[in-house]
Amino acid sequence: MHLHSRTRRGSLAASAAVCALAVTVGGCSGTTKDSARSDTQGAAGKATANPDAELKKGLKLAFLPKQINNPYEKIVDDAGIETTKEFGGTGKEVGPSDASASSQVSYINSLIQQRQDAILIAANDPNAVCTPLKTAMKQDIKVVAYDSDTAKDCRQLFINQAGSEEIGRSQVRHIAEQLDHKGEIAILSATQNATNQNTWIEFMKDELKKPKYKDMTLVKVAYGDDDDQKSFQETQGLLKAYPKLKGIISPTTVGIAAAARYISSSSYKGKVVIGGLGTPNQMRKYVKDGTVEQFSLWDPKKLGYLGAYAAAALASGQITGAEGEKFTAGKLGEYEIGKDGEIILGPPTVFDRKNIDEFDF
Structure with missing residues (x-):
């Protein structure tokens, strides 16, 4: 799930490029845990997190990209689907062939009928998908936005690529x-x-x-x-x-x-x-x-990887989506939920002639 580095020297160079940006990305949030918990009340509800809970086996995760033929989102979704095997779950990708505002609605309704444990969505429109997503959450189907967010009360978490x-x-x-x-x-x-x-x-x-x-x-x-x-x-x-x-x-x-x-x-x-x-x-x-x-x-494979683990943590009760909660995303390590249910993958990398051949995605 990591960037493919052709040489150790290249890997170190890539790490340096990322670290150079890390300083500027680090300080983007700034509210208290208590105030943010009230902010996310609509998404997290009154559920209580159990950080010691084991990830449930057999979880069903569905990835709903902006459009099914988007090559970038294909990388994200394929990585997320592959990740479900690490915790004994299954994943699939469904979605429209166009990126219009309402094109994802029918797919959400179908996933609700299929009783998926979690829906991960890259929203084409922040509001057009809200009604069916709220229906999903009422039926205890967890909702994680990634790449492109929904309105804040229409999901529990948003996995942001970078600040x-x-x-x-x-x-x-x-x-x-x-x-x-x-x-x-x-x-x-x-x-x-x-x-x-x-x-x-x-x-x-x-x-x-x-x-x-x-x-x-x-x-x-x-x-x-x-x-x-x-x-x-x-x-x-x-x-x-x-x-x-x-x-x-x-x-x-x-x-x-x-x-x-x-x-x-x-x-x-x-x-x-x-x-x-x-x-x-x-x-x-x-x-x-x-x-x-x-x-x-950023690395889209890591985005899909983090999304899958976040959805699994939600569906297993480890987290609810409130600020300050923490969970472990496999080999990526521990993440903490920020304001409004946002989780930031990490800083972006700058690619140029010097380092581009160190990466393969």
Whole structure:
């Protein structure tokens, strides 16, 4: 479930890259346990955690991604499904072929009828899925959001890839350094209602308000709907509409790959900077051909691994979703639940020409 490192030297280099960011990610929360317990009352209910409880055998976990053909979420879900074997459970992936707001509802209803022990969902819309998820929780089916959150009272836990503020602000910092803090930039997002994308974008906009970015302008937020062809076309549209555009941030693995593909075979190569979130395997050729200097991500296999253990801990009564509770996620070690039921996997890694061949996912 860990990143594949080809050499011990490479592993140490990768660890150093992660540690360099750890300092900035570490301090994102700041409420008391008592206040947060009341905040999560709707999700955790009045259940009492038993940290000494054993993980139940035979647990059934279902992963519901934004869309079934998203390559990034396939990595997450496959890792989570494989992880269930470690504690004697079973897992499966179900989901829609499109990422529209209501496309996940019918799948949630089916999983309720199947009496799954836990539903893990990457929400396309924070509110559209709430009614069936609340129905699931009333029937003692645990709900864990991952990658993209639901409204807070519609699940017990949210497994966040990294601190949302660090993800958003770092995207601006990275592209600003490459542009010498000057020029027009655009954002190529996923869907308009994607919780994670919108949260990151708000932090990007706030970061851009700082004086050091006074010569940078965000001209447009475009939406590729996590569809490869639409993201490709949106990239083309941005460059035609804004001839002075100097950079594009795409905080979605589908979008950044599509944008890089367009730029790589166009006259904009070497003139327009592409940054954002991508996987090493899909971005390797664009880094090596000079289209992309750097991008970021966390290990999606670890995200699925952590999600599976969190869901199992919930379903076994080890935790309820209240702040301050702790559980052990197998080989990843101990995690503590933060405010509003959030669990942060860890800091993102920055990939570039120097380290990209140390990773395989």
